Amino acid sequence: MARVVVDVMLKPEILDPQGQAVQRALPRLGFDGIVDVRQGKRFEIELDGPADEAALARAREIADKLLANTVIEQYAVRFDPAEADRVTEPAAG
Amino acid sequence: MARVVVDVMLKPEILDPQGQAVQRALPRLGFDGIVDVRQGKRFEIELDGPADEAALARAREIADKLLANTVIEQYAVRFDPAEADRVTEPAAG
Numbered sequence: 018m019a020r021v022v023v024d025v026m027l028k029p030e031i032l033d034p035q036g037q038a039v040q041r042a043l044p045r046l047g048f049d050g051i052v053d054v055r056q057g058k059r060f061e062i063e064l065d066g067p068a069d070e071a072a073l074a075r076a077r078e079i080a081d082k083l084l085a086n087t088v089i090e091q092y093a094v095r096f097d098p099a100e101a102d103r104v105t106e107p108a109a110g
Numbered sequence: 111m112a113r114v115v116v117d118v119m120l121k122p123e124i125l126d127p128q129g130q131a132v133q134r135a136l137p138r139l140g141f142d143g144i145v146d147v148r149q150g151k152r153f154e155i156e157l158d159g160p161a162d163e164a165a166l167a168r169a170r171e172i173a174d175k176l177l178a179n180t181v182i183e184q185y186a187v188r189f190d191p192a193e194a195d196r197v198t199e200p201a202a203g
Contacts, residue, residue, distance in 0.1 A: 018145065024152050039153070039176065048172055050158035052111065059117050059152040060132070065143035079141055083132065 019068035020097035021076040025085045026057035060084055061097065068096055112161035113190035114169040118178045119150035153177055154190065161189055 027033050033055050040054040062079065064072050076094045085092040120126050126148050133147040155172065157165050169187045178185040 026152065026154070036153070042176060043172065046172075046175055048168065051155060051172075052158060053154075053156040055154040057152045057154070059119065059150045060129070061119070061146075061148040061150070062144060063146040065145060075141065079136065079139075079144075082139055083135060 019064045019066060019072035021062045021064060021068075021072060021094060022097050023060040023062060023076055023080045023084055023092055023094050024057060025060070025080065025090050025092045026055060027089060028091050031089045057090075058084070112157045112159060112165035114155045114157060114161075114165060114187060115190050116153040116155060116169055116173045116177055116185055116187050117150060118153070118173065118183050118185045119148060121182055121184050124182045150183075151177070 035056040036054040039056060040051055043049075043051045043054075060080075062076055064075060066072060073094055073096070077092075080092040080094055081087060128149040129147040132149060133144055136142075136144045136147075153173075155169055157168060159165060166187055166189070170185075173185040173187055174180060
């Protein structure tokens with residue numbers, strides 16, 4: 018079993034109103050000195066089979082086709098750190 | 111400047127309809143052997159000051175007060191890997 022994490026974030030040049038809303042709420046809650054907040058999505062995917070490069074490639078395809086809108090979003094694919102000991106080459110997507 | 115990542119996921123015992131919707135869509139798109147999908151949120155926070163334990167503690171407080179609903183969600187706080195070289199003790203929240 019391979020556990021893969023896919024992080025999907027808006028591209029840096031795309032306005033992030035959710036992150037801005039969080040950032041603006043923070044001073045009211047007593048948190049100062051917050052320079053920037055960006056909000057995105059995190060997916061934890063469990064795939065059949067070994068935690069190898071093929072599993073990462075499958076997760077990348079899934080991110081590309083379903084999880085991210087690559088016009089405005091970027092994604093990164095990696096093994097769940099909890100699985101890191103099983104990974105020989107922890108390539109990031 | 112400290113860059114901290116906050117991952118917010120539903121607790122394992124809480125039903126995740128978003129993750130289930132993704133999982134059910136995958137076979138239709140030709141992806142088989144997906145055992146589980148969980149969907150959560152990822153926040154990237156930039157804080158004034160050094161990337162030290164105090165910055166992590168501030169991020170943890172922010173997660174606790176604003177980013178996560180700790181009744182149904184759990185969160186993990188860590189430095190952005192891009193900043194890892196500046197961190198002496200990469201404690202996870």
